[in-house]
Amino acid sequence: MPTGNDWITTPITAALLRGALEVEHTERGILPHRLPAGARAQCPDPQLAMAEGQPSGVRLAFRTTATAVELDTLPTKRVYAGLPPRPDGVYDLLVDGRLTAQGSVTEGDTLTIDMSTGTAEQKPGQPGTLRFTGLPGGTKDIEIWLPHNETTALVALRTDAAVEPLPDRGRRVWLHHGSSISHGSDAVSPTTIWPALAASGGGVELINLGLGGSALLDPFTARTIRDTPADLISVKLGINLVNLDLMRLRGFGPAVHGFLDIIREGHPTAPLLVVSPILCPIHEDTPGPSAFDLDALGSGELRFQATGDPAEHASGKLTLRIIRGELERIVAQRAAEDPHLHYLDGRELYGEADFAELPLPDALHPDAAAHRRIGERFAERAFTAGGAFSDRRTGTAAGRDVR
Incomplete structure (x- = not known):
């Protein structure tokens, strides 16, 4: 184990981070963001602030001969009143693309949320230290994937040998946008959220x-996608619009067209895949909004329920079945002039047979096994020959460095 004099401290900069669109320098550390400041300023929603600040898909990436690594971080722990404690966020360490070690930081700030009242209280805490030792010798590529579901400020990086930013490995960049399912809800670690599994299967760099x-x-999310360099783009749309009962059918179609129009301003010919929602029985034919099942909360269980009336779809309320039909229609209409636009029915990733085998534990989110299935199926449908993201020049997967 290195002594204090053996450690090399390397400043954490954007050059060492992948998957973050911006970094914020705070008095307590470097905070990765997945939306830029201009986008964040246009919507003060606390849910959005929490979601974009959780570093799903964000990883430290560097090349080194080090066999020992220490990382000081300051996470924010979420505590839900009346529910069992949440597990600490997991950090995955990959060596040359292979999972080699995992760790957690137990210290940090605490955010206590009372879902019955909608209130939250934050208490400051102290940073903690991750320590990875006994790593293979020689030059290697190291990635430390940050917890996908825990806001994480990066305080200090120490190694027993010098590090340099990971060079370009010739992989295409895949930018994916979606809901909490894409964020990684109920996955067990950051490299087992379905987009990370799909990216690994396709040999691409994930944003x-x-x-x-x-x-x-x-619109600010569409502009963020527009302005972010990427080779491949996918947008998975629908479930949150129903969850919040945000709009009616009249507004949905033009909003989708506008969202895609903005993306195309920056990526006119990039493969663009529109993915509809996976199966979610509570909202297939019942509109939102979604709500916590208070009876389940009373017994210490987190479950969701649909509160709309199925008859309301006649007045324009959205259900998942309606959204799938509209998205397929819109993509077919646009594809006549946009040959790089594609559609994927989310039920090909998780459908009725999957629900019977791997039901959604809280009625909305897939569990770890379902994340793996969704990731593998997405990779198979999108990245292999004939898929939206296949390399049509060679008829092979889009990634150039599949491990």
């Missing part, structure tokens, strides 16, 4: 704009 509760066709 994950899965934003829990916030895939809402916001």
